Amino acid sequence: MSVKRGQANTANQFARYGVMILCLVCVSLRPAHADDAADDICKTAGQGIRLHIDGTYGGYPFSVLRDAVLGGLACPSDALQLQAFAVIAVPPPHLRITVMRPLGQGQQGTISAMLYAQGRFVIGERMSLSSFSRTQSPASVKADINLVTTNLWTDLAARITHHKPIIPQ
Template sequence: MQWMVRYGLPVLMMISMCGCVAHAETAADTDDICRNVEQGVRLHVDGAYGGYPHSVLRDAVLDSVTCPSGEGELRAFHRIATPPPHMRIAVTRPMGQGQQGSLSVMLFSQGRFVIGERMSLSVFSRSQSPFSVKADINLATTRLWNDFAARIERGGPVIP
């Protein structure tokens, strides 16, 4: 027991601190997207895709995010546009061919959750490179903007 307290606790603390530093490095990376709509959206990309570098996943996400474009979507976006909202996209796919993965898209305004979408990765995305997930990300972000516009048109709250 003494050995565990003497050596195990410091090792556990070092591992947890390394995990926090690694997370802080990826969480600090943000991109401006949808610049043609009001002040745009701040994007954070999280997750891991089957052992590929995070930069490859980030590039795939940046290439596939949809922005609000319809009249209802733009009207809804205007309600949260100042300051620019924050979108977090997390893609997780374990290593190995055909492994199940998931995708989560969350929209925040002024630090508060607005709306989100979550879905499993398509069969095609589970067996290919991170760029194969582009259609899934496009679908999830399109659904997010559509659902947000529908909620606003029904008279629902901007922030639930």
């Protein structure tokens, strides 16, 4: 009887510690996401913009994705874009860029850019990764980042020409 009790205790310990080890392994394997740190960008436009980056890019370290996003960003530049940006420039708005490219060859991926100002959502853009970006390293996503942020500023400026409010009601 004491042998069975000893085996039961050993089995319980294996189960308990096995579950704890499994949980630690699962937590350590989760994809890297950005922390709440923000970069100051577009300093030539008002007080600039607070950039938040998150997402994953096919198993690459987050720092590589961050460098690619920073290298591809477009800031408001033409007169109409700067005029629209001036309406939301104080305090500095927040831009959140999320890049998601799952692991695996040929997997689709997406980029989204969302602009927030004065505590409200202002405008967003979303697009699929180009076929080139889906098959290459994160550095290849720079052109896609540039396109999505250029579209964001162009669409924001279009609100002036269409006599719409910069920050939706």
